[in-house]
Amino acid sequence: MRPADLAREHGISTQAIRNYERDGCLPPAERTPTGYRIYTELHASALRAYLTLVPAYGYATAGSVMTAVHAERLDEALTELDRGHAQLLRDRETLAAVREAVGHLTGGAIAGIGLPAPPGPRSVGEVAHRLGVTPATLRAWEAAGILTPARDRATGHRRYLPADVRDAELAHLLRRGGYLLNHIATVLRQVRTAGGSGEPAAALDAWQQRLTTRSLTMLTASARLDDYLTLRAGTPDRLDLKAT
Incomplete structure (x- = not known):
């Protein structure tokens, strides 16, 4: 030939x-x-x-x-x-965790995502360490409208409350699923809105299809x-x- x-x-x-x-x-x-x-x-x-x-x-x-x-x-x-x-299996387990999380998030729970949420406010460095990302990544997510941590009035430092940690966990999982920042921002806005579970469900269904195709x-x-x-x-x- x-x-x-x-x-x-x-x-x-x-x-x-x-x-x-x-x-x-x-x-x-x-x-x-x-x-x-x-x-x-x-x-x-x-x-x-x-x-x-x-x-x-x-x-x-x-x-x-x-x-x-x-x-x-x-x-x-x-x-x-x-x-x-092994990575595909971890992605499937991640997807299952996100599905469970989305089912609880509108009620304010954090079940199904990583370890139990830490009590009280956390710094950007602590949340970054928890997720295994850099503080710059969290700041980029904030700029994209994904995260909305409050600021300490005295120092101006970011303060991540349990709900902010929840959002960061979900954003991290969706990024692993291949979603763009603007799409994740849309999903998080829907998740924060009572009764707004339709968009996350559709996103997770698409993620599931990609995993099936990859398998x-x-x-x-x-x-x-x-x-x-x-x-x-x-x-x-x-x-x-x-x-x-």
Whole structure:
């Protein structure tokens, strides 16, 4: 096969094929005496695996998996996939926590989000530490209309009351769900309004659909990678291919 043959199937450029080989996402291609690359069904299978891993796990993980496979570090490649599945499980648990939280928030409770809310006002640094973000992140959320902490009259410092911590927790979870700041601000305004649970419910339903889609994409990626590993294991002299 020529680079164009591989590229045509996926609607990508021949330069992309060469880049993938250079980066270790494809096995090294043999060359003709005149220097042209020779690709085989093995390379086509590797490309299918890589291009399905990308939407499932992201570019970085997809590249790490393929380069580990080509370096004969299969356990390392599988560990990368395991991390992706573990993150997906955490995201599902996060979504469940947000759903429970949204069901309670209009009543003023904080059930379902992280640890029990701290009593009394908290500083921006304390809330940032609680969430594992920077104070600058919280200030950015405030500028976007997501958070509305009061200020200490004497010092001018921000004072996060339990309701503000609740909002910060929910904002953090929605950010992990991929929502933009302006959308999160809308959701928080709805949550603060009695009876305004429709918008958060719709947002969480969309989040659920994205997680379902990602799960199915992971299944497809695993199948393509398994196809490649099976073909690779049965390819004679596959370790003797050398990049030139």
